[in-house]
Amino acid sequence: MKISNSKIADIEEIFRLYHSATAFQKTKYTIHWPKFETSLIETEIKENRQWKITIDGKTACVWATTFDDPQIWEAKNADPSVYIHRIATNPEFKGLNMVAKIVEWAKEYAKENYKSYVRLDTVGQNEGLINHYTKMGFKFLGLFDLENTDGLPAHYHGKPVSLFELSAI
Template identity: 20%
Template sequence: MHERVTIRPADLSEVEAIASMWQETSKWLHSKGVDQWQYPADEEKITRDVTSGTAYVVTSAGKYLGTITVDENADPEFWAKKDLPTEAIYGHRIIILPHARGKSVGATVLDWASRKAEKAGKRWLRVDAWKTNTELARYYEGQGFEHVRTVDLPHRRSGALFQREAGTITGAGPGFLGLESPLHEPDGTRSTEGQWGWYAG
């Protein structure tokens, strides 16, 4: 197990690294017979997420362990008005690299996101998962998420919806240092003013 991981905002120079994490995970999933993410990463979308300050990378000892994007953007095809979508933070593009699996890094990333949702005054941390990835569904349930429902739309491969109460911490993974920073400046550079960190574990 890693002693502690760092979760920090991604920089524009790391868009390619995040896309590479997607590709590596896609190949790993294919080797396991899972049809999830069998297409190239959308680097334009990753760039938008990095620029908006919602894409994060997970590192330890200078090495990438994974990535996560968290925002308040509820997918309207999945989350209905009855779900009170503004009361949640949503996790997207959650990747733990194959070499970091089995070390409970995923549990740490979800604990970090849960704490982040709580700090934002939200009630829920929510994710949507690939409908056919039953192992991933079991994993989320094992991490304290409840299965809300599965939205089965023919043009969407994701749609298994899960949520966990904001602030719920399993403590199953290594501790983390969570860094935050203001958004990028208009010229695309990231301001370092006001950067702060918080610890857990």
Template identity: 30%
Template sequence: MITKAQLKDLPEIKSLTEACATAMIKKGIYQWNEHYPSLEKLQDDIKDGELYILRENSEILGIIVITETMDEEYIPVKWLSANESNIYIHRLATHPKVWGKGYAQQLMDHAENFAKQEGYSSVRLDTFSQNLRNQRFYEQRGYKRLGDIYFPKQSEHPFYCYELLI
């Protein structure tokens, strides 16, 4: 079941993101680390009502942030649609013990259905250039790769921006 996260979920959410960071680093993907996503960032996501959790048998197995806020890093990107009615996906993560079991698909289905139901024109996101698995994941869902952006505090490598028109 996918629901909005509550502040009481924060410790379990932070634990999930730390497990993801550790598992990605073991695979040579230096996308997340001990500083990102921070506890404060996740707390703000919850307070803003933008962080959703996928829970099964009372355990949080995945998270996703769905927001209308366009980060300033996205401004120079040549998007497929106008910057008026879009949602942005951040911090999509599933616990490493359930990687490959379709939970990320469920979270993205939720986000895309939300966009359709609420009348948004597109779903936008970025993914790490060194994470080939994520790139395939989004491209198989019909997302189009557009420009590159950088988050120097996370990595020297670029992040690729993607958009799916609704």
């Protein structure tokens, strides 16, 4: 298993995994990911914020990070944090608990970058994800209505978000 930054050559695979994740979301939930803009992923790759786990040369999982997420975290954004977005696991690697691997990596990544927290969110009250993330050590902070969703992906508009936080210290 290897964790590294995604490359421009990975964009097709990233979108394949997003499509697969969205298809799964549609079978279980009323809220699902919209189609993301290629430019968003290209920017994340150029800024070294798009990540992947590879196993035996295959992409097992992808996700994005940022150190700043003011629209979702509002006043709490002032806390030094790593924010994780859009975890998508290759169906061939389901059951290997990619989130646990990302959490362990993210705690170290946060420390290396002098951040106190690892944070993530999900739209709506998704009990399955709430239980999964809390089992991974995250504290569920509750459901919050966002004040400003301008520029955020469509699934954030008019929906509350579940916020999660894990101490990296």
